[in-house]
Amino acid sequence: MIETSTETLQYFILVFSIVFIGCSIILFLQNRTKAALFTLFIGSLGIHIFMALLDPFLNDWDERFHALVAKNMMDNPFKPMLFTEHPLPYDYKSWTENRIWLHKQPLFLWKISLSYHLFGVNEFSLRLPTVIMATLLVPVIYRMGKLLFNKESGYLAAFFYALSYFHLEIVAGVLGMEHNTFAFIFYVTLSLWCWIEYEITKKKIWLILIGLFSGFAVLNKWLVGLLVYAGWGLKILLKKENRNQLKSYFDLSLSFLITLITFLPWQIYITLRFPLESAYEYSYNRRHIFEVLEGHSGTIWYHFEKFPELYGVLFTVFIPFALFSFYYKSKHTSIALALLINVAIVYIFFSFIVKTKLPAYPYLVFSIIYLSLGVLAWTGIEYIKKLPVNLSKLPAFVFLIIIGFMNFQYFKIKQVHIDGTYSHYGWDGYRKNKIADTKFYKKLTELLPSKDYILFNVRKNEPVEISFYSGIRSYDKVPSFETYTFLKNNSYPIAIIDYGDLPDYIEKDTEIIKINRNSEVLNETLH
Known part of the structure; x- marks a missing residue:
């Protein structure tokens, strides 16, 4: 074990979290879903804190850049800088060496900067906003599942997500452009959740929240944050009664206007204040679509081949069946179809159109994948429950424990963050x-x-x-x-x-x- 000042605390948090998650499974099988969700939430919070404490250093690649820019934004939040001092000439086009740093949108950096102000400049404060966002998605995914299917499917989807290895490594600052990526998918997921709420309740508050969260998604990364409008628009066009109603287009337009109001001011601001740097970064972002940048190439099958990395080998086998169940088990098939169309759009776009390939690009639809796995798993557990009463709960409990452990991949976490015998970057030591x-x-x-x-x-x-x-x-x-x-x-x-x-x-x-x-x-x- 590599000695760090938080070693004992890390193990305490891990054991604490495992106990809560184990209790959550028991409560779930006793049909005490609210208590099960609460204990899952606490256990998930502990797991995320555990991951954030593992590395007493800044990880390669992007975490170190995000850490420094956010630190410099503490003094000037509207002037993102990588290096504040440049005694020697520099290339403003080089995002690893320049001064004005517009390589990423600012919202996640503002949150990290605020965390620094509150808790000091250190690795944990850097990762804390991601810890909070990752934990908040547990009840959000549950709610999405409850609305579309039932509370049991929602719980299982949240359970699978809470222990999923790929997102935990993002929280740790290791994978997928880490905190930037998670802030992005957090707001995309919130926009999808609010859209489901709106479609079912038709309450205006959800229109406002869709617009805000979609705008926040763009303000973290890029225009793919507008994904919610793709499925929403297609749902209107595919359903005759909606297609012929002006109100359907008005509601979408109102929400989209709020989105524009959310993210456009920053774009205008940097265009006026940093015209040279912003023009280059906008151009560079577009080049991701048409060129292979920084060596990140791949075939049209690249993102499909990455399913085991994103969701684990076991879940990958069942994803096709899960997506089928997602549609046919849904209480709202038109909403389910629109969400599945979103998945298709994302994978078609990043597989067949975008030339630059990175594993986390299509991860913004992970909530839909886990919801589909949740409803499929609940179908299986319902079958198990048909066993004699005295045997039904034990197989279901063992099933969830095994799935959770395989999903968590503790031994891989141990190799990467404790023993140091494996690196995602392929570098010895x-x-x-x-x-x-x-x-x-x-x-x-x-x-x-x-x-x-x-x-x-x-x-x-x-x-x-x-x-x-x-x-x-x-x-x-x-x-x-x-x-x-x-x-x-x-x-x-x-x-x-x-x-x-x-x-x-x-x-x-x-x-x-x-x-x-x-x-x-x-x-x-x-x-």
């Missing part, structure tokens, strides 16, 4: 090295007289983590003689990581602080 490197970043404030120093010769992308932990500006290169002369002439203090191969003009300059990184890391490890 990833966890051990990240822990050692993070200790080094934090120690830089002791090794350098002030934060005014510019540190050179760090590893690629380390300037982000160094800035986050120490506030020191750094570069992943040795300064050229011209750069060295410029910095000296402008009175910038210089430090450099010394691996024993520095050029003479740096070696001979006694004012430059030279840090033997291997020695520092070794000493820190020994202590």
